[in-house]
Amino acid sequence: MLEVRQLCAFYGENQALHGLDFALDEGNIVTLLGANGAGKTTTLRALCGMIRLSGEIRFDGKSLLGRATEDIVRLGIAHVPEGRGTFVRMTVEENLQLGAMVRHGRTAIAADIEQVYAHFPRLKERRAQTAGTLSGGEQQMLAVGRALMLRPRLMLLDEPSFGLAPLIVEELFEILRRLNRELGVAMLIVEQNAALALDLADHAYLLETGHIVMAGPAQEIGQDEAVRRSYLGY
Numbered sequence: 001m002l003e004v005r006q007l008c009a010f011y012g013e014n015q016a017l018h019g020l021d022f023a024l025d026e027g028n029i030v031t032l033l034g035a036n037g038a039g040k041t042t043t044l045r046a047l048c049g050m051i052r053l054s055g056e057i058r059f060d061g062k063s064l065l066g067r068a069t070e071d072i073v074r075l076g077i078a079h080v081p082e083g084r085g086t087f088v089r090m091t092v093e094e095n096l097q098l099g100a101m102v103r104h105g106r107t108a109i110a111a112d113i114e115q116v117y118a119h120f121p122r123l124k125e126r127r128a129q130t131a132g133t134l135s136g137g138e139q140q141m142l143a144v145g146r147a148l149m150l151r152p153r154l155m156l157l158d159e160p161s162f163g164l165a166p167l168i169v170e171e172l173f174e175i176l177r178r179l180n181r182e183l184g185v186a187m188l189i190v191e192q193n194a195a196l197a198l199d200l201a202d203h204a205y206l207l208e209t210g211h212i213v214m215a216g217p218a219q220e221i222g223q224d225e226a227v228r229r230s231y232l233g234y
Contacts, residue, residue: 006055007019008020041190079147096142
C-alpha cells in the first residue's frame with residue numbers, strides 16, 4: 001500500500017530525514033518510535049506533502065511527490081496532527097462535516113457522521129457543542145472522527161495520547177484497534193507511549209536523528225533490551 005524509499009526531508013537548509021526506507025501493507029498498523037527530535041512528526045508531514053523532500057513515496061503505486069496536500073487526501077490518506085487540530089469555535093457536527101469537504105453526496109456524508117457517532121457515542125451527546133468546550137479526550141476523539149469522514153484507507157496519527165488521562169488513552173487505543181479491525185483502515189502512528197504503540201502495531205521502526213536504526217515486527221522490537229531500557233522503562 002505505502003512504500004517509502006530513500007526519503008529525505010528538509011526545513012530550509014537543514015536536513016531532518018536521511019534516506020528512510022519503510023513500507024506499510026494494506027490494513028496493517030505501523031508505529032514510529034524515537035525520542036523528541038528523531039524525525040517522527042517530520043515523516044508524517046513529508047507523507048502529507050507539507051515539507052520539502054526528496055526520495056520516493058508511493059501509495060497504491062502512485063507517486064506522492066509533488067502532489068498538493070488536498071490531492072493526497074483525495075487518494076485516501078487522512079492526517080490527525082499532534083495537538084488535535086479541531087476547530088474550537090465550530091460545533092462537533094460542523095467539525096465532522098468539514099472532514100468531508102473533499103467529498104460529494106449529502107446522504108452518504110450524513111450516514112458517515114452517524115457511523116462516527118456509533119464509534120464515539122460521547123460525540124453524539126455533544127454534537128451541538130463547540131469543540132472548544134470538549135475535554136482533551138473528546139477533542140482527540142473528534143479529530144479521529146473528522147479523519148474518518150474522509151473514508152481513508154490510511155490514517156496518520158501524531159501523538160494521539162498526548163496530554164490525556166491513562167483511562168482515556170486506553171479507551172482511545174481500543175477504538176483505534178476496533179476501527180482497524182472492522183473498517184480495515186491502515187494506520188501509521190507516532191506515539192510517545194511506546195508500550196501502548198507496540199501493543200497495537202504490527203510493525204515498528206525506531207528513529208534516531210532522522211535515521212531508521214531498527215525495524216521489525218512490533219513484538220520483537222518490544223523485546224529488544226535496548227528498546228526496553230530506553231523506551232519501556234524496564
